[in-house]
Amino acid sequence: MTFQEFMAKVEARNPGEPEFIQAVKEVVETIWDVYEANPRFVKNNILERIVEPERVIIFRVPWMDDQGNVHVNRGIRVQYNSAIGPYKGGIRFHPSVNVSVLKFLGFEQIFKNSLTSLPMGGGKGGSDFDARGRSDAEIMRFCQSFMAELYRYLGPDLDVPAGDIGVGAREVGYMFGMYKKLRNEFTGVFTGKGRTWGGSLIRPEATGFGVVYFTEEMLKTRGENFKGKRVALSGFGNVAWGAAQKVTELGGKVVAISGPDGYILDEEGLNEEKINYMVELRQSNNDRVSDYADKFPNAKFFAGKRPWEVKVDVAIPCATQNELNAQDAQNLMDNGCTCVCEAANMPCTPEAIEIFFKHRILFAPGKAANAGGVATSGLEMTQNSMRLSWTREEVDEKLHAIMRNIHEACREHGTQADGWVNYVKGANIAGFMKVATAMCDQGLV
Numbered sequence: 001m002t003f004q005e006f007m008a009k010v011e012a013r014n015p016g017e018p019e020f021i022q023a024v025k026e027v028v029e030t031i032w033d034v035y036e037a038n039p040r041f042v043k044n045n046i047l048e049r050i051v052e053p054e055r056v057i058i059f060r061v062p063w064m065d066d067q068g069n070v071h072v073n074r075g076i077r078v079q080y081n082s083a084i085g086p087y088k089g090g091i092r093f094h095p096s097v098n099v100s101v102l103k104f105l106g107f108e109q110i111f112k113n114s115l116t117s118l119p120m121g122g123g124k125g126g127s128d129f130d131a132r133g134r135s136d137a138e139i140m141r142f143c144q145s146f147m148a149e150l151y152r153y154l155g156p157d158l159d160v161p162a163g164d165i166g167v168g169a170r171e172v173g174y175m176f177g178m179y180k181k182l183r184n185e186f187t188g189v190f191t192g193k194g195r196t197w198g199g200s201l202i203r204p205e206a207t208g209f210g211v212v213y214f215t216e217e218m219l220k221t222r223g224e225n226f227k228g229k230r231v232a233l234s235g236f237g238n239v240a241w242g243a244a245q246k247v248t249e250l251g252g253k254v255v256a257i258s259g260p261d262g263y264i265l266d267e268e269g270l271n272e273e274k275i276n277y278m279v280e281l282r283q284s285n286n287d288r289v290s291d292y293a294d295k296f297p298n299a300k301f302f303a304g305k306r307p308w309e310v311k312v313d314v315a316i317p318c319a320t321q322n323e324l325n326a327q328d329a330q331n332l333m334d335n336g337c338t339c340v341c342e343a344a345n346m347p348c349t350p351e352a353i354e355i356f357f358k359h360r361i362l363f364a365p366g367k368a369a370n371a372g373g374v375a376t377s378g379l380e381m382t383q384n385s386m387r388l389s390w391t392r393e394e395v396d397e398k399l400h401a402i403m404r405n406i407h408e409a410c411r412e413h414g415t416q417a418d419g420w421v422n423y424v425k426g427a428n429i430a431g432f433m434k435v436a437t438a439m440c441d442q443g444l445v
């Protein structure tokens with residue numbers, strides 16, 4: 001079978017799932033040669049098996065608002081691949097959630113989790129619930145209803161979810177509480193838990209910190225570091241917050257952040273007070289980044305625009321899939337940007353990535369660069385199993401080492417004849433080899 005025939009088959013089997021097809025294409029394209037060269041993989045038909053989720057659970061989530069009106073949302077959990085460990089991957093609450101989005105995220109998660117070198121399979125879940133404007137009581141009732149069905153399919157050795165877009169410590173708390181009540185047991189079935197009930201230090205910041213550690217490793221390959229670099233971030237959620245802290249700590253200057261309403265240009269750069277204000281904005285259920293410009297008058301707000309038109313050295317998209325397109329990529333190149341690191345999952349379109357490749361810049365895919373989040377979740381699972389809690393320094397050191405190892409694995413498998421590193425290829429091959437080998441070893445299951 002050729003690559004084109006393979007993709008045609010995947011498209012025919014998964015109609016109306018563009019995000020999923022995009023993710024499969026990106027991975028399979030880069031591992032095709034390695035796959036074909038391995039008769040054991042071909043004999044076991046690993047590629048066709050790996051793109052098929054082991055299980056997709058779809059369920060009804062009824063809940064009542066504060067006025068007594070009844071609503072219904074759709075809950076989904078994709079249990080994608082358990083070849084190297086229990087299913088592991090976040091839960092996303094956002095109106096854009098559907099089977100295609102969660103299959104793309106679950107598929108990516110298989111390779112990301114493999115890259116961390118921790119024993120975790122791939123999964124992802126969520127709902128099309130829109131939390132905007134909902135009261136705390138409404139959010140609690142929704143989370144409880146979601147878990148009243150999903151709990152049957154979870155367990156510390158079976159499937160361990162975490163947060164993602166729209167799911168932070170509060171939502172994890174409500175879901176964990178319901179799980180505990182229904183199961184009548186206290187186990188590490190969620191990660192991203194609160195500190196006093198099994199959560200790991202550093203987990204909230206881990207994704208953003210890991211992204212910056214990875215970027216630092218990429219910069220080092222060109223004899224550079226963050227000092228004095230201008231950096232643009234998108235989003236002002238959990239990941240952007242961690243990234244902003246670490247970039248600032250390493251001497252970089254975050255000059256742009258964004259929200260769905262537009263972006264902020266702050267030539268003075270973010271500092272501790274401004275980063276804390278980002279958190280305040282999020283916690284107030286406010287999706288307007290424009291408020292930042294009211295609070296800090298030297299900052300300018302650009303309505304309806306994306307931060308990729310700002311002159312920066314490093315760009316770190318931290319919001320959502322396909323948020324940086326070919327035009328944005330061209331703008332970044334025209335302005336002399338030399339490093340783009342994906343913090344969100346699949347934030348750059350294939351056309352944008354092509355432009356980065358053409359310019360031979362440092363470009364890292366989310367599955368490698370943002371793996372620090374799930375890696376620290378893995379460390380939380382280990383601490384839960386051992387019934388102990390590591391210090392901040394211990395967790396941070398382990399996270400840092402994991403990010404360095406992932407960078408090394410990408411270099412090993414992605415270095416091209418001219419010396420340039422194709423991190424996309426490197427990450428896909430490194431992540432794939434381990435899972436494919438495990439699937440062969442375990443027989444036709």
Ligand code: NDP
Pocket residue numbers: 094096163164165166167207235236237238239240258259260286287318319320321343344345370371373374
């Ligand atoms: P948050 O919900 O904390 O923040 C996401 C930010 O992106 C918010 O500013 C949100 O604004 C914005 N956003 C979300 N969806 C859209 C959209 N469709 N269009 C425009 N803006 C949007 O999520 P996280 O920071 O946790 O996650 C951000 C990204 O990082 C996601 O791709 C996630 O999968 C990825 N990631 C997260 C990890 C984690 O540990 N949290 C781990 C690895 C990856 P609004 O809410 O107003 O829409």
